[in-house]
Amino acid sequence: MYKNRREVMKMLAALGASGALSQVLAQHMQQQMQPAPMPANLETIPAKTIPWEQGTCDFCEMPLKTPAPGAWMGRTFAPGFFEQTYSQIALKEAAKGKEAYHFESIACMVNYAWVYGLRDGVGSTFYVADRGAYDPAKGPAAVNLIPARQAVYLWGEKRAWVVMDAKIAAFKNAEAAMAFARTIPDLGRTRVLDWQTLLDLAPLPEMNLVNLLAKHAGLLK
Template sequence: MRNRREVLKALGGLVLGSPALAQMAPGEGIPGGVRVPAKSIPWEGGSCAFCEMPIKTPEGAWRGRTFPKGFFEQTYSQIAFEKPRPAPHNPKETVEALHFESIACMVNYAWVHGLRDGEGATFYVTDRGAYDPARPQETVRLVPARSATFYWGERMMVVMNAKLLAFASAKAAQDFAEAHKAQHGRQRFYSFQTLLDLAPLPEMNLVALLARHAGLLKGEDHGKHSH
């Protein structure tokens, strides 16, 4: 767990400008460690542990916007724990996993709270290569983040404006990039270790969310995010 001085220092740097993501070779995973099985996904009523947005795409208009079918689910991510731990918003309860609507939300949550893949927890991401937006919940296939290849597209639209998708293989990520190079502009590939090294990752309302999770802000509405 980072102390307040460390978080404040980091937040100050974010206000001045977030660092650019450096390109790394695809497929460079984190070394092994305990592999905790993925837990069931609470699609009905489940929310992101970092930003509290739904993990399931809302039906119809939601906060003034209508999202395409499967828009949220394609970036669903999870931290599964070896032993139950206190729930984020209710310490009297315990959870076996934390659920996130965005890859960046999971990485940023882990950064603030000092969670590490392979140390009593396993990080999972949705394999976009096996995903079908027409059947969102049915085709979410979770793969260990440590072995995934991550794709960044400059103009790609995903939840929290994180611009990140995960793929089970480097080839699948490269094929996706080739098919979308005209729409997405600049493109990059990352390993999960690279994302962790560069955390916190830029996304919507980043500073307020990080400050709240660090205990620097309390009692404010943190559901006012744009996708």
């Protein structure tokens, strides 16, 4: 969905960006958001190997794999917490020395694509971890990737139930999403969204969003 400059600035202001930063970032982003026709046939690029042990998120730089207790910023996370929302953009042709971009949050992947103008099915394929088929106790071994365009997305109001407080996890269908929602009694309000809706809502709210957008736009070091 095309967003004009005024709409982008309004979103950034709502997210807490300063007026000057909003102005410059909006100018940069507008170059990435020109409307383009949808391709008749979406390309499907095979998913690439996930660098679990040393890999970090290409948007926020957090580890892909749940760190050992105290190993990252002195914090302790539940087993398998990071992996449950792992996402990937598999590339048809390598870029920046990579065959794929890796993310530990679905929101990170959507926001990265929004900044750089990447499109699912056009030289790349977006993948997400199926949370309904994931067992946190098994960690990376239990991650099953499905094409993002075929998944549905559970948004839950509860804070910090997924990494980056992005409040979104992926499932193969709405029934699986709502079955999972019932396992978290205090999840609060919920919505089941499709892939196009996530793209239309980009940039998606998550921790440090304004700084991360500005960094990837080249406005912050």
